[in-house]
Amino acid sequence: MGRLFLRYLDGPSVYVCSNCNSHLCMNDEIISKHFHGRYGKAYLFNKAVNVSNGPLEERQLMTGLHVVCDVYCVNCKSNVGWKYKEAYATTEQYKVGKFCLEMTKLKKETM
Numbered sequence: 001m002g003r004l005f006l007r008y009l010d011g012p013s014v015y016v017c018s019n020c021n022s023h024l025c026m027n028d029e030i031i032s033k034h035f036h037g038r039y040g041k042a043y044l045f046n047k048a049v050n051v052s053n054g055p056l057e058e059r060q061l062m063t064g065l066h067v068v069c070d071v072y073c074v075n076c077k078s079n080v081g082w083k084y085k086e087a088y089a090t091t092e093q094y095k096v097g098k099f100c101l102e103m104t105k106l107k108k109e110t111m
């Protein structure tokens, strides 16, 4: 078993895994706060760290059919949201490569 190296984000406010406190994303990387996850409120982030990708799947979301993969905290393996891999509607293309992370799975830390 190798030691797991976690990245630390340097910013005035970061979002961490609510389960294990691993840094996941920065407040500055929020694209939209008006997303809906499986468990309620979700934010769209430009970037996330310390996450691993699950298998690709097609999923019918409120805004149409997308190809997504679930993302997991690399430290505690909890599902924290998903990543958009493809969007079929041209109006939804801006989400591709971005992360929709569940606010019930994240905690905001302010320094």
Ligand SMILES: [Zn+2]
Pocket (backbone or CB within 6 Å): 017, 018, 019, 020, 021, 022, 073, 074, 075, 076, 077, 078
């Ligand atoms: Zn975690």
